Amino acid sequence: MTATTNLLTDNPALYEARFPDPGRIAGRWTEDCLRRYGALGLRVLDIGCGTGRDAAHLHRSGRAVTGADLSDAMLAYARVQHPGPHYVRADLHGFDAGKCAFDAVVCLDSALLYCHTNDQLDGFLASCRRSLAPGGLLVAEMRNGAFFLGRTDLLDTPAVNGFTWQGTAYRSTTTLSVDRTAQLLRRSRVWTADDGSPPAEQRSAWRLLFPQELRHVLAAHGFEVLALHDGPGPRTEPPWQEGDLPTGTADGDRLHLVARLTPASRP
Structure with a gap:
């Protein structure tokens, strides 16, 4: 990857x-x-x-x-x-x-x-x-940030989305997790495309x-x-x-x- x-x-x-x-x-x-x-x-x-x-x-x-x-x-x-x-x-x-x-x-x-x-x-x-x-x-x-107090619906399962742009189909699988110590919502997003390019992983985070x-x-x-x-x-x-x-x-x-x-x- x-x-x-x-x-x-x-x-x-x-x-x-x-x-x-x-x-x-x-x-x-x-x-x-x-x-x-x-x-x-x-x-x-x-x-x-x-x-x-x-x-x-x-x-x-x-x-x-x-x-x-x-x-x-x-x-x-x-x-x-x-x-x-x-x-x-x-x-x-x-x-x-x-x-x-x-x-x-x-x-x-x-x-x-x-x-x-x-x-x-x-x-x-x-x-x-x-x-x-x-x-x-x-x-x-x-x-x-308060939305995540007692809620896990955005965290329970990865979210899968797809779209097509200029003839290439893109697919993303996004996983969210809460880093309570740092007070961050961490995101891992893996992209795949049907044009033969290798999968790409993007990691980012937001302050809660x-x-x-x-x-x-x-x-x-x-x-x-x-x-x-x-x-x-x-x-x-x-x-x-x-x-x-x-x-x-x-x-x-x-x-x-x-x-x-x-x-x-x-x-």
Whole structure:
């Protein structure tokens, strides 16, 4: 078996084929949050922007968007396929937005959970604090650590998925496990394809953050939580639609966050 860094991240077009979002639900949900919770201006930083499709949607909505990611492959793809935003390479564990003060920082699809340690999470939130104008918003959606308390349905058996792209059939077998000591959800995903290429295994992990823990660390960095709920959102079932209001609970698989930087908190 041949290991790969990340089959989908290394192949952005394949990523979008595996996770299509033709209705741009994630981008529309984000724009709705920015409007609903009163983003005071138009400058948005999408950190962990991936292929750039959500950043481009926000750009088309009239925002001045900077998309940031650590993957050179994703950034190159975004500049060609989803033009409009300004794309830069940056590490969400600690980034420097320069002299620009953004009105919102957006962090979608569990990107925030790649902060595996407290130091990395502190680095991310300190960078957000430096990058935001007073009163700026942090909008994020991610897996919900509390969902795994007493539940094993996502852990009991591997999940098998398949799709076809450009005439090649791809199949993935995904196994999840909880590392309680590190507070991580670990994932092993084995890819096979019918084009004769060898199987490839991808290993990754997300931090399991619990709602009250998230509230505490946000408050420590000067953020006031405006919304923290399990849905509806871009990756819930059923998915979010215009006009949907938060349910007010935090029991589902996804966690949706909107927080405001208090004026006195910006350095």
